[in-house]
Amino acid sequence: xxxxxxxxxxxxxxxxxxxxxxxxxxxxxxxxxxxxxxxxxxxxxxxxxxxxxxxxxxxxxxxxxxxxxxxxxxxxxxxxxxxxxxxxxxxxxxxxxxxxxxxxxxxxxxxxxxxxxxxxxxxxxxxxxxxxxxxxxxxxxxxxxxxxxxxxxxxxxxxxxxxxxxxxxxxxxxxxxxxxxxxxxxxxxxxxxxxxxxxxxxxxxxxxxxxxxxxxxxxxxxxxxxxxxxxxxxxxxxxxxxxxxxxxxxxxxxxxxxxxxxxxxxxxxxxxxxxxxxxxxxxxxxxxxxxxxxxxxxxxxxxxxxxxxxxxxxxxxxxxxxxxxxxxxxxxxxxxxxxxxxxxxxxxxxxxxxxxxxxxxxxxxxxxxxx
Amino acid sequence: xxxxxxxxxxxxxxxxxxxxxxxxxxxxxxxxxxxxxxxxxxxxxxxxxxxxxxxxxxxxxxxxxxxxxxxxxxxxxxxxxxxxxxxxxxxxxxxxxxxxxxxxxxxxxxxxxxxxxxxxxxxxxxxxxxxxxxxxxxxxxxxxxxxxxxxxxxxxxxxxxxxxxxxxxxxxxxxxxxxxxxxxxxxxxxxxxxxxxxxxxxxxxxxxxxxxxxxxxxxxxxxxxxxxxxxxxxxxxxxxxxxxxxxxxxxxxxxxxxxxxxxxxxxxxxxxxxxxxxxxxxxxxxxxxxxxxxxxxxxxxxxxx
Numbered sequence: 001x002x003x004x005x006x007x008x009x010x011x012x013x014x015x016x017x018x019x020x021x022x023x024x025x026x027x028x029x030x031x032x033x034x035x036x037x038x039x040x041x042x043x044x045x046x047x048x049x050x051x052x053x054x055x056x057x058x059x060x061x062x063x064x065x066x067x068x069x070x071x072x073x074x075x076x077x078x079x080x081x082x083x084x085x086x087x088x089x090x091x092x093x094x095x096x097x098x099x100x101x102x103x104x105x106x107x108x109x110x111x112x113x114x115x116x117x118x119x120x121x122x123x124x125x126x127x128x129x130x131x132x133x134x135x136x137x138x139x140x141x142x143x144x145x146x147x148x149x150x151x152x153x154x155x156x157x158x159x160x161x162x163x164x165x166x167x168x169x170x171x172x173x174x175x176x177x178x179x180x181x182x183x184x185x186x187x188x189x190x191x192x193x194x195x196x197x198x199x200x201x202x203x204x205x206x207x208x209x210x211x212x213x214x215x216x217x218x219x220x221x222x223x224x225x226x227x228x229x230x231x232x233x234x235x236x237x238x239x240x241x242x243x244x245x246x247x248x249x250x251x252x253x254x255x256x257x258x259x260x261x262x263x264x265x266x267x268x269x270x271x272x273x274x275x276x277x278x279x280x281x282x283x284x285x286x287x288x289x290x291x292x293x294x295x296x297x298x299x300x301x302x303x304x305x306x307x308x309x310x311x312x313x314x315x316x317x318x319x320x321x322x323x324x325x326x327x328x329x330x331x332x333x334x335x336x337x338x339x340x341x342x343x344x345x346x347x348x349x350x351x352x353x354x355x356x357x358x359x360x361x362x363x364x365x366x367x368x369x370x371x
Numbered sequence: 372x373x374x375x376x377x378x379x380x381x382x383x384x385x386x387x388x389x390x391x392x393x394x395x396x397x398x399x400x401x402x403x404x405x406x407x408x409x410x411x412x413x414x415x416x417x418x419x420x421x422x423x424x425x426x427x428x429x430x431x432x433x434x435x436x437x438x439x440x441x442x443x444x445x446x447x448x449x450x451x452x453x454x455x456x457x458x459x460x461x462x463x464x465x466x467x468x469x470x471x472x473x474x475x476x477x478x479x480x481x482x483x484x485x486x487x488x489x490x491x492x493x494x495x496x497x498x499x500x501x502x503x504x505x506x507x508x509x510x511x512x513x514x515x516x517x518x519x520x521x522x523x524x525x526x527x528x529x530x531x532x533x534x535x536x537x538x539x540x541x542x543x544x545x546x547x548x549x550x551x552x553x554x555x556x557x558x559x560x561x562x563x564x565x566x567x568x569x570x571x572x573x574x575x576x577x578x579x580x581x582x583x584x585x586x587x588x589x590x591x592x593x594x595x596x597x598x599x600x601x602x603x604x605x606x607x608x609x610x611x612x613x614x615x616x617x618x619x620x621x622x623x624x625x626x627x628x629x630x631x632x633x634x635x636x637x638x639x640x641x642x643x644x645x646x647x648x649x650x651x652x653x654x655x656x657x658x659x660x661x662x663x664x665x666x667x668x669x670x671x672x673x674x675x676x
Contacts, residue, residue: 073476079476129661130657130660130661132664133660133661133664134664135475136402136406136408136615136619137615137660137664139408140611140612140615140656140660141656141657141660141661143608143653144612144653144654144656144657145653145657147608147649147650147652147653148649148650148653148654148657150649151646151647151649151650152650154646155646155647155650275604275608279483282480283480283483283484286476286477286479286480287480290474290476329494329495329498329499330495335491335494335495336491337491338487338488338490338491338494339487339488339491339492341484341487342483342484342485342486342487342488342489342490342491343484343488344484345480345481345483345484345487346466346481346484346485346488349470349473349477349478349480349481349484350466350469350470350481353470353473353474353477354473354474354477362474
């Protein structure tokens with residue numbers, strides 16, 4: 001060791017071999033590094049055991065939701081403005097199956113599994129008749145469907161609890177059992193287990209979607225996105241491919257909904273699943289870079305993180321600092337929240353129209369279009 | 372249920388539908404020319420309503436006599452129309468125009484961003500709570516007898532909406548600008564080759580759409596009588612639905628779509644209850660689009676390779 005230290009040049013900024021090797025590794029495996037970092041964080045940062053942990057968990061869940069949307073909008077090129085409806089169906093379905101006031105009282109895993117199947121089925125039921133609609137018309141149908149679902153959730157009080165929503169959604173009780181072995185996860189005692197559950201689910205979803213991206217089906221999605229007629233001419237059944245994207249996207253949104261309800265221990269009121277959420281998730285996907293998995297994650301981290309983590313923190317900080325004794329809106333962070341949000345969307349689209357981290361294919365296409 | 376109640380709801384529906392149609396025209400014209408779902412349009416109308424409220428408070432129009440009031444309302448329509456139109460052109464110039472060659476969804480996200488900015492401006496302008504708009508026009512019945520209500524407010528809607536629509540139709544059908552607009556909507560490249568200044572046509576379209584939105588904002592304030600910084604979203608949603616229902620890009624389609632939406636809303640609040648209105652409207656929209664994907668009056672387009 002000492003010899004190697006002696007060889008190191010005195011001047012010059014050339015980093016040592018260890019650092020350059022680390023950097024190369026990081027560039028290739030940044031995802032793994034991020035996962036390890038996020039997994040270790042709750043053990044190191046005590047704040048993650050409190051409110052902050054819950055907020056970050058919501059960001060993870062939103063990532064799953066956005067990845068589901070990305071399958072439709074990014075990979076297959078179908079504009080979807082009602083993803084929050086499927087998020088809501090998942091959450092309410094899970095709640096109906098688990099809440100003690102309803103007759104089922106299933107435990108977490110079977111309830112989540114059935115909810116995912118149900119949302120996928122609803123996605124198929126909406127997708128099948130609307131497949132022949134072109135771009136913007138499909139967007140409107142999904143938007144309309146989102147409104148129908150929201151209104152129904154609000155008005156079917158006997159089933160959904162109306163504006164109060166359903167609660168308490170029990171946590172995955174006494175730990176998840178895996179092959180009869182109790183993993184000893186005390187969700188009710190330590191909220192960090194929710195953090196872990198959401199993170200692990202997110203990691204599994206990311207890995208699965210990556211493999212899917214390179215599979216026959218993933219390539220078919222992209223072919224349909226690029227040119228439906230040409231894809232059909234090469235023997236791809238466009239309607240089947242689109243339907244599968246519809247179903248998978250809905251299923252992932254449903255999965256996110258289950259986790260959401262379980263983490264909050266309530267479905268919250270149906271307005272939590274309105275158009276605003278759909279738009280927020282769509283913006284995150286486009287902002288990050290359509291069709292790119294890391295882009296989607298970055299987009300969600302930025303937008304949802306801004307809303308659920310940064311905004312409450314900044315508001316509390318301003319209040320504590322005493323700048324704003326009268327409680328004026330002009331001096332509070334949340335007073336400016338919408339405008340900030342809007343400026344970020346406009347600026348990013350202006351400077352990077354393909355998103356922050358576009359997939360290679362999208363970036364190449366854009367260059368071609370410019371040339 | 373008596374015929375009178377049904378007829379009454381139809382009247383209410385048509386009056387509301389005319390308002391929806393006015394906003395829908397802003398969506399459909401912009402979409403027809405640049406293929407952009409202008410998500411900020413509903414919030415533009417909201418800003419127009421804020422301006423109208425401030426103008427009414429500033430000029431003290433509430434205390435004026437009947438003749439002055441009607442002249443004042445005409446002035447409001449003009450002022451809000453001009454402001455909203457100019458603002459729309461400005462936004463197009465600054466935000467959408469640099470994105471003309473960008474991926475299809477980039478302008479859409481920008482429009483969502485603009486709508487957030489507008490909402491924030493509205494929030495600072497009139498505050499977070501709903502404000503009531505001074506009732507310049509009384510809700511007195513103009514029909515003899517009390518079995519059917521057709522109020523002065525309904526008359527106001529008709530008096531503002533119908534002339535505007537006639538003027539718009541004449542403009543699109545019979546002027547050089549209208550011909551240029553139709554040409555650009557059909558094929559921008561061919562229009563350029565024929566010597567049409569496409570950017571000017573686009574600016575004119577944004578101005579006209581914004582003008583109609585501004586006029587709609589005054590009508591909204593005077594007939595619905597409450598405004599709030601979040602009103603843009605739902606109004607925009609219904610108007611946009613009307614535009615799609617009629618066939619987006621088609622001017623008469625937007626009018627028909629608006630009237631249909633107004634009627635459906637009025638009748639469904641009568642038949643299945645107010646709280647299901649949203650579900651009924653959008654359910655009908657989905658069904659119509661499934662069976663007639665190009666909308667009621669839209670033209671069927673063929674996919675090109």
